[in-house]
Amino acid sequence: MLTKVEISRDSIKHNLEQFRRIISPDFFLLGVVKSNAYGHGMAEVASIIQEKVDYLAVASIEEALKLRARLIKKPILVLGNYDRADADQLIKVAAQNIEIAVNEISLLKILNDLGSKYQQIFKIHLKIDTGMSRFGVRMEDAAEFIKSAQKSKFLMVQGLYSHLASGDSDADYTRLQIENFAKLVTWLETEKIKIPYLHLGNTPGALFGGLPGNSLRLGLGLYGFYPSLWSRDLIGKRCSDFSLKPALEWKTKIVQVKDVPANVGVSYNCTFVTPRPMRLAVIPVGYWDGLDRGLSNIGEVLVRGQRLPIVGRVCMNQTVVDASKALDAVVGDEVVLIGRSGGEQITAEEMAAKIDSINYEIVTRINPLIPRVLV
Structure with a gap:
């Protein structure tokens, strides 16, 4: 073998434990292994962390199916888009305990109709746009979106989530998004709507601190990387003995x-x-x-x-x-x-x-x- 990429098991485990130290002890962890585990080898990293996280998260259905083919049993969340017209693939996903993100109201009807036709339940995570202006339903439409999803007997809402735009560089904007997501969490409590996994945080968010919800998507930091020098300095002030090891x-x-x-x-x-x-x-x-x-x-x-x-x-x-x-x-x-x-x-x-x-x-x-x- 002339060329290879070596991945340190000990470094991955060390990084995981470091993040466990700085988040709430009752937080659920989603290990993000999308994009070939940030280049580290998706199946290889999944085999290391699957017993230490609550979910695995990938970018595509194709990645999720590859993990299932490697006998990875952990629940998997597909964060990225998929072909909503490919009924065969979507039904296969539902049957293999693979959960999918839903980022617009129109998708709810498509999945509901598909579930009704094939008598299949889709486990979904609803994405809200708290300030990234990429995927997700805008804040003002979030209540309708969530209630519409809750009405369908073929949709099981497993998660509600959003994504930080500048968690590695802009404290004010990050606080704004944290406040927006916190409002959603409070609204769910007021409406007595129970959604198991509420995740705004990613690696920059965990290093920033003060995350609402009960779950964290851990990607970059899992592999021993800081998203920025700003983030590294921030966590150093909060936790002086925090350290990451490149894997x-x-x-x-x-x-x-x-x-x-x-x-x-x-x-x-x-x-x-x-x-x-x-x-x-x-x-x-x-x-x-x-x-x-x-x-x-x-x-x-x-x-x-x-x-x-x-x-x-x-x-x-x-x-x-x-x-x-x-x-x-x-x-x-x-x-x-x-x-x-x-x-x-x-x-x-x-x-x-x-x-x-x-x-x-x-x-x-x-x-x-x-x-x-x-x-």
């Missing part, structure tokens, strides 16, 4: 080493020309694998505890690095793209900063065909 290391091997003279072009379009005789190493990872082309001539990798710069353009399937600092490097040596080698470390945050991105874009873009290995 992912991305590794490959050197496949060729060569010495070249000065004034030689390297990789496509010769954007790097050797200023002196140099030793170059080729690694079998490129932008198809998820190594962003923007790292051409600015990224680095680790070999034998040394930082080696990427030289020339990142190719589709290969990348060239300057191995002059590691003259003893040979074919087969381990190369760390994200992770530790000796006393050095390259983080997803470092990589993201070089291409004006974010840590979770870096890891979610690692090609899912690369094996995920639990360690």
Whole structure:
């Protein structure tokens, strides 16, 4: 195996326990494993956390069915959209204890009619737009939405939820959304409407604190990432010994080493020309694998505890690095793209900063065909 992504069981478990410490002890946890578990391997992460969370959450029905095919028994919530015209798929979902999000009133009738036709009950979570202006019914229509869902004998309302827009950067706007969701929770109590799972919070929300409801969707933080420096500083003030451990290391091997003279072009379009005789190493990872082309001539990798710069353009399937600092490097040596080698470390945050991105874009873009290995 030339290239692999290693996932630390201990780090995942550590991160989960850290969040358990800072939320209400009676909160339910939804482990978010969408988008291939943020690049960490959906089935692999689900196998680690399924006994420690109350739900798994995914982005699509296809992801949910893959988990069921891997014999994952935990309740699953599909957070994303689905083809409302695909009756066969929706009935299959209902039969496999997979719950779906409903983000507009018109969907209630479609699901009710489908349930009536096939005598099947759909478990649903109703989404309210408290300020994200993406999916969900607006606050002023929430009461009608909830009551309409409650009337159908073919719809079982399992959850009510919303999503924070700026929980990692804007305290005032986050408080506004918290207040909006808290009003919904109070209204449910006044109307004596019981909905088992009420979830506004995500990783930024948990770090911010003061969440209404009784459930938390834990995604980014599960994998050891802070959503922002602002969030990290915020939780540091609330809980000084809170810590997260990145669970992912991305590794490959050197496949060729060569010495070249000065004034030689390297990789496509010769954007790097050797200023002196140099030793170059080729690694079998490129932008198809998820190594962003923007790292051409600015990224680095680790070999034998040394930082080696990427030289020339990142190719589709290969990348060239300057191995002059590691003259003893040979074919087969381990190369760390994200992770530790000796006393050095390259983080997803470092990589993201070089291409004006974010840590979770870096890891979610690692090609899912690369094996995920639990360690």
